[in-house]
Structure formats: C-alpha cells, structure tokens
C-alpha cells in the first residue's frame with residue numbers, strides 16, 4: 318500500500334512589495350506528492366523559490382492559495398496549539414538554527430521536544446549520534462556559543478532522536494565539511510529506508526542525485542520531477558531552464 322505523507326495541490330505564494338498593496342507571486346501553481354520512505358530533493362538556482370516552497374509545504378508559512386496535506390492533516394487548519402503539537406510530534410525540521418534556543422545548552426535543545434512530549438530521553442543514543450556526526454563542541458555549551466555548522470548538527474541530532482515521520486531539511490549540510498556532509502546524508506538515507514519521508518532543499522547536485530526523486534524549480538515554477546535521478550539529468554534539467 319502506498320502511504321502518502323505529503324500532498325500539495327496548486328500551491329501559490331505571493332508576498333507584498335514594500336508598503337504598497339502590490340503583491341508579487343513567487344510560487345506558481347505547484348502540485349506534488351511524497352510517500353513514506355521517499356527521499357525527495359528540491360533543486361534550482363538561487364532565488365527560484367526552494368525555501369519558500371519548503372516553508373509552505375511544511376506547515377510553517379501558509380500558501381496564498383492551494384492545499385497542503387501532511388499525514389492526512391491540513392496544518393493550516395489547526396488551531397495554533399494543535400499546530401505546534403502536530404509539528405513537534407510528527408515533523409522534523411533541519412533548518413540552520415531553526416527553533417534552537419540560543420540561551421540553552423546544545424543537549425537541552427536536542428531533548429526539548431522529547432521532554433515537551435513527555436517522551437523518554439536516551440542520553441547514550443544522543444551522545445553516540447553527536448559523536449557519529451563529529452560534533453566537536455561540548456553538548457553543555459550554549460547554542461549561542463556554537464558555530465553555524467555545530468548549530469546545524471544540533472538541529473540534525475534533535476531530529477534524529479525524535480522519530481519524526483516526515484523531515485523537512487533546508488540545505489541540511491550547507492555549513493558542514495565534506496566528511497560530516499556524507500555522514501549526515503547517510504543518516505538521512507537510512508531514515509528514509511526505514512520509512513521516513515524526507516524533503517530536502519539542496520544546491521548539491523551529487524547529493525540530490527542520491528535521493529529518490531529530484532524536483533527542479535525555476536522562477537517559482539516546478540519544472541521537472543526526475544525519478545531515480547542521475548547528476549547528469551539534474552544538471553541538464555537545471556541548464557535547460559536557463560536557456
């Protein structure tokens with residue numbers, strides 16, 4: 318049975334320009350679906366709308382029109398407290414420093430969603446994951462004292478221990494060195510193989526080629542959906558869009 322996790326239909330997003338009543342549409346009529354166990358990548362030139370799409374489809378920023386369904390729920394129809402609990406319990410976000418609390422130690426940031434959900438904290442597992450992804454700072458250091466790359470690792474471990482059914486990642490390895498990048502990609506790949514649905518924005522064509530489906534965006538339009546992509550196919554699709 319196909320287990321659909323994400324379904325977005327005819328999503329558009331407009332933003333207002335300056336103080337005027339004028340608006341600018343930055344996402345145009347985007348529809349796509351993703352299933353349990355699928356690892357999707359969203360690629361496209363800078364400014365093509367990747368982060369805007371990820372925010373709209375993950376329940377963080379309501380589209381101007383269109384439907385968003387995550388695990389059968391429209392997150393924008395939930396009351397704020399329910400929406401927060403839905404995000405906390407079902408969805409993992411790996412956005413650099415997204416929702417990290419600077420004035421709390423790294424370890425406390427990682428376990429905060431578990432504590433809020435009254436779930437067990439496996440300290441040993443967290444220590445092991447931090448080691449596995451080469452987290453070199455002290456987990457008792459405040460997040461505000463960590464580098465961007467270390468903050469990104471905190472956000473990643475927080476998601477890895479949360480058992481989310483869907484993970485949205487915006488350039489999850491952008492601030493990291495090559496070795497850490499590979500380790501983290503492999504961890505995400507492993508989660509997808511276990512049934513988690515992963516949607517990742519990336520500029521890294523090689524990494525996108527190792528996902529199950531690459532989606533190319535150009536000027537806010539969904540251009541291509543490439544199943545089992547190769548780096549050449551993605552590269553070609555991105556260059557076709559330029560010409």
Ligand SMILES: Nc1ncnc2c1ncn2[C@@H]1O[C@H](COP(=O)(O)OP(=O)(O)OP(=O)(O)O)[C@@H](O)[C@H]1O
Nearest residue numbers: 332333334343361362363364365366367368369370
């Ligand atoms: N709130 C906003 N107001 C005005 N323009 C915006 C707003 N948010 C995004 N944009 C514009 O919409 C376009 C898409 O932005 P977005 O950040 O989604 O692109 P991106 O593909 O993620 O870019 P990058 O790869 O550089 O992160 C850009 O031209 C951006 O300037």
